[in-house]
Amino acid sequence: MTLLAIEGLSVRFRLRDATVRAVSDTTLTVRRGELLAVVGESGCGKSVLAHALFGLLPGNARVTGRAVLDGVDVLSCGEKRLAGEIRGRRLGLVPQSPATALTPVRTGRALLTETLRAHRRDPALAERIAADAGLDPADLDRYPFQLSGGMAQRLVTALALATDPPLLIADEPTTGLDRPLVDHTLDLLRRRCDAGGAVLLITHDLAAAERVADTVAVMYASRIVEHRPARQVFGNPAHPYTAALLDALPDRAFRPIPGDPPMLTALPAGCAFAARCARVTAACAELPTGPVACHHPLLSEAAA
Known part of the structure; x- marks a missing residue:
């Protein structure tokens, strides 16, 4: 279809x-x-x-x-x-440039939970979605500037997946x-x-x-x-x-x-x-x- x-x-x-x-x-x-x-x-x-x-x-x-x-x-x-x-x-998007797509004053956890709430999904899913994207749940408490390029890439992937x-x-x-x-x-x-x-x-x-x-x-x-x-x-x-x-x-x-x-x-x-x-x-x-x-x-x- x-x-x-x-x-x-x-x-x-x-x-x-x-x-x-x-x-x-x-x-x-x-x-x-x-x-x-x-x-x-x-x-x-x-x-x-x-x-x-x-x-x-x-x-x-x-x-x-x-x-x-x-x-x-x-x-x-x-x-x-x-x-x-x-x-x-x-329609979800994993953007090419994570550094310009992430809000600098929100941790990864805040970004994920806010996204889940906005789409009426359980915020408790944040760690599981992060893990699915290959991101260590402990890194969710970091701000974007504290993430490596690869970690930021995994975070934007998790954000795109969060809305399913x-x-x-x-x-x-x-x-x-x-x-x-x-x-x-x-x-x-x-x-x-x-x-x-x-x-x-x-x-x-x-x-x-x-x-x-x-x-x-x-x-x-x-x-x-x-x-x-x-x-x-x-x-x-x-x-x-x-x-x-x-x-x-x-x-x-x-x-x-x-x-x-x-x-x-x-x-x-x-x-x-x-x-x-x-x-x-x-x-x-x-x-x-x-x-x-x-x-x-x-x-x-x-x-x-």
Whole structure:
């Protein structure tokens, strides 16, 4: 059953002398029980996509398209409904930057218990939720400035879990964590999906996505260029960018992608990866579309 349906979502930031095309014509679905990972290089638009769903973009942002969550278009429902019905209740967020998300004058325990009370849940759940997120209950009595980066990351994860939302958006939730805690956090997200919830995981950690994702959407220069089951993406990548991204991993070819991504203020009319691609032809001057947005996919059956 589809929980979130994103159709043609685009985000533009208007600057004085340019327009940043941060997200372009994105269409995705997240189903109950599914973990969808959105992966790609830094600056490709992954976090902007998440913030658009929460209505947390600055005033110079222009958002178009639809994003229907459990029957409500979160892009057009208005701030009052977002604040009263959506944020924290139907849609949870693990933010990318815990240091800017935590109230500095509240301990972790105060933040958790206040969140639980606001959502009519038992405040006594605070320590259990903290432990589920990998946080020592004793650390709940510390203020955010007394926490390490990894501890702060675990605290914002616990806060997102406290409201038990049907859909959780986790934006780089493993930042600052050592490998055992990375695995702990990923397994926690996976269990939520196995229990009937859903997770949209935003990450540049391809190993993390491979470990837990059902479906992977690969983002490049504001667009989704490949959207397929995870086992297919990691086993037989179809888009040249996906293959190059995987080949850059240390446990694979460890080969960097040549060149640089285009500026989001000057995207080409056709394929944005063409300038870095060995398979480029004249056809690439036209914008490719589909679950594998490439005129010359590595696997012709994948494009179909």
